[in-house]
Amino acid sequence: MSAAITVHNLYRFFGPLQAVNGVSFEIPHGSVCGFVGANGAGKTTTMRILASLDYPTMGHAEICGINVIHHPAEVRRLIGWMPDHFGNYDNMTVLEYLDFYARALGYKGAERRQRIDEVMDFTDLVPLADRFSNKLSKGMTQRLCLGRSLLHDPQVLIMDEPAAGLDPKARVELKHLIRVLAKEGKTIFISSHILSELGEMCDSLLFINNGRIVHHGDAESLKKSTDLLGGVLYDVQLDGDPQALSDWAVLQPNIEFLESRKNGGRIRIDTEDPNKAADVLARMVKDQLRVVDFHREQRNLEDAFIDILANLEKNQPAFTTPPPLPPQGSLLPAEPPYEP
């Protein structure tokens, strides 16, 4: 069975700007994939092409095996699209808003009413039914937009920065809704530049930078990965004077004391070998540090992302120079400039 989303060698140029630059990836059915990158990295352009709203310069993209470029109408029946920003209509209630989209999607009579009720129930919009849609808070608006995108029960949801500008409560509500949708088996492709919120709900993460995919993997492995120099972080808690830890660490080879904490501190060991960590702990005990807690700290995703970018710059200097444009009249470059 084909993947829910397949993108192969996708390019999108806006004049001299190479917004998407040879992107390839696959997202399996029923998974939640986070799409991460800085502003202008190419997230929205890629997502718009997938939603059949933009036309690639070259390459191809499929949703559930259907070519987005050749069969946009079929693809539209399979996807729900939440743009990064959108306006609401004046003089239109929440119910009328959903009714309009349900009509536009071809629902009629009682079936339309039923779909609207189901979506309003799911997104908790029933109490807001008669409120004007342009008078809603940002969180409510996002729920309304999610409701709209779910009206035709799409298999794939493409969400561009859905949590941007939401307060913490609305963010939690949105995360909850996304988790429920994932449990229902929907494939969700969600972009954000806030990595922490994606890490909690995504099965996999795609990092994009300058229009290229620079990493595709799961959040857990990233959190457990080493830093740029191969080191790992440990949190150490002592029973007694926390100053003793920094004093001790200064004298140890291959260990760096990073910061003091209430009852200890954070250290960096320059290898991820667990035997070395055990040795360090043994030395602490031997040197009469009263260790009550010693555990490996997970890295935050922002650090991991920055390390990936730094690593890329170090290993691929050509990355900073734009790849050659394809010959005029041809959509296929002589050589793909980069294969992640």
Added chain:
Amino acid sequence: MHLFDFPDRLSPMLVKELRQGMRTKAFVGVFLALQIILGVILLSAGATSASYGAGETISNIIFIFFSIAVLIIQPMRGITALSSEVKGNTIDMMVLTRLSAWRIVTGKWASIVSQSALLLVTIIPYLILRYFFGGMNLVGEIVFLAVLFLSSAALTAVTVGLSASSSVILRSLIPMIGLPIGACFLLVAMLSGPFRGNSMSSFFALDTEESRIFVSLYLAACAYYGFFMLSSGTSLIAPYAENHSTLRRLISLAVTIIAAILCSMSFTNTDALPFFLTLVLLPVFAISLSEFAPLAAPTYRKFAKRGALGQFAGLFLFPGWASGFFFCIVLIAISAAPFLINQPTSGGQDHLINGLACLASMLFPAVIINVFRINGPQRVSNYVLILIGSIILSSILAGITDSLSNENLLWLFCWIPPVLMFLEEMGSASNNDVLVYSFIICIIYIGTLLLRAVHAYRKSIMDIRAHSDSE
């Protein structure tokens, strides 16, 4: 909670727009103001007792206020129709439903027009009451009302179509200035005393052949321009895979053929011929020569599967300005027929000069756009603005030349095509010279566009074939 206020058979867009539109202050305000003003007029007319001709005066007052409502205020509501959707990023959400861009645009237009129809219905009681003041030409006034209403529908189509443009000048400034001026001009022409030898109501009673032809042509022009404006708005908001160009070009081809046949058979006024044909060709040229639309795979496939004939038809009917240019060449060839058939009896060349000047005027903005490589959806607005600019500039130059009594200045700017018409009108230069210059300018512009169009067309075909091969 009510959801069944509108039946399912109505377009979703129309339902949405009516729900929103009927709540807007603009509509409610106009509706109430019209009722109050008309009520007061009738009451005061009744109180002062009817005199001879009072009935027609009351009719005129009713028509003036109704015209302000439907020829200025209602069309102006179309100014933000599509721009607000584009700005709000809601167009994307709509095109992902089953609504085509055409249905979105026509839904917006139909909503404003149906609200204008509501205004029309509400003034009927006042016209019935006005009957008691005497002097009423029932058929004439009903036809006049219908003409006003259809004019309103056409003007609304213009503003709705323009509202998709990214240019603020084109979208807002031109309608805001043009609508009041145009409406006043239309009203003065229709209501001022004897209208083409008759009173307004007797002219619109359609008793004479001249009035029937005039009204028929006027309504045909309204429909043609209305369709073109809505269609161009549709192209501006449509996703890449929707092709609206082919149908639009086929319709304009049919209209041009009909116009050419009519002109060849019955056009005795050769001076008016170039301007009549320009009115027919202008919207087609403006959109076809400036159209920014990539040739999408689904569109190409539809032509390609019809073999060599389909590929040949694509040369003229594919979306995009390059095939638009080849299509315009076909229209030029068709439009040339009346000029060849209708030779003026006096042997003058004025109609040829004006014809070439009109043609060059329509090509000139496209040349500028292509020489300066202006790309993107703003090409259409640039075309219109350059066209308007060239006409205004030529008028200023003609004014200066007239006051200086020296034509050299005009000759200096004869590469701006409308200047050629002024040169011909001033008449001191040899008409032969002006004709030759007009011809040379047309050839240069066509040649420039031809070179660019061939290149652009070949590139788009190679791109789409490479795209298909990469699958």
